Amino acid sequence: MNENVTFKIFRGEPDNDGDPFGEMVEYTVQMDEGMVVLDVIHRIQAEHAPDLSCRWNCKAGKCGSCSAEVNGKPRLMCMTRMEEVMEETPDGEPVLVKPMQAFPLTKDLVTDTSWAYEMNKKMVPINGPEEKNWEFNQNEANRIQEFRSCIECMLCVNTCHVLREHQKFDEFAGPRFFVRLAGLEMHPLDIENRIPEIKEDFGIGYCNITRCCTEICPAGINITDNAIIPLKERVISEYYDPISILAKKIGLRK
16 A cells, blocks of 8 residues: 555544534555554554544454544444545545544544443343253344344444434433343343333334444344344334233233
């Protein structure tokens, strides 16, 4: 590669009202073969701006720390190769790198995702047999194993219009936590009923199945079809299916 490429990186902090305040700052960086966007950020820190803030940890697409927006698309910086970025960037235009827009700004490319920790606390954990020698069919295990590959990068939350555009953080759990709820609800030995909370507290009705979360997931989880839609179906069965409601009233279904 060995060429100079111009980047525009967001530099800023929250103002007194907590709103993001800053500007896009240009840096010119020499490219090396095989670089990813996170390599570029590190080079900018080393050669131009040692005070540039970004969050990262594993550099292997497993920790979810280095989420940002590259050319307007939410991505993991450590898994986004510069060859691909250069192909999509118009000639003569800089590569744009911004923090995730759905979350409050902390500094530069770092956002405050503490909402996720608070949402996580609201989830009722697995409620199964007291004896921990649980046994169930491998097919049942396979169904929920996909959800365990979530790295909590929050890219799905950042691309979800309910949260990004409408800021329904108090009313909507978002795709990451519907993945967690699906894993709990579909566990073969779990006896907890979370459907009322999924409907009312976690606001699954806000999701209108755009599949943007599935398309952006770096772990390849089919969030929409395998987590959100099955949860919606359970809510419908519980609250809107007349046969199910009648069966429950006459005692055929608990």
